[in-house]
Amino acid sequence: MIRHSFVLENASGEVIHGDLWHRQDVRNAPVVLIMHGFKAFKDWGFFPDICARLTESGYVAINFNFSRNG
Structure with missing residues (x-):
């Protein structure tokens, strides 16, 4: 399983941190987007586990922190 971290920046300079999960042979x-709710962040609780399980099942998973979160 491969996990690539990325950063996206908008025109105002705010950034979004995320991870792209996939298998080597993808x-x-x-693609499944995993989005956290209020008062959470991409590496909280079960989110990394969900991404890993989806990846093992042949999906590409993307999870990220909304701006001003995480």
């Missing part, structure tokens, strides 16, 4: 896999 080809044309469906």
Whole structure:
């Protein structure tokens, strides 16, 4: 399993930190976005486990922190 971290910056300079999860042999896999709720962040609780399990099942998973979170 591969986990790539990324940072996106908007025009105002605010950033979003995220992770892209996939298997080494991934080809044309469906993508699942994992979005946290209020008062949470991408590495909290079960979110990394969900991403890992989805990846093991052949999906690409993306999780991220909304701006001003995480």
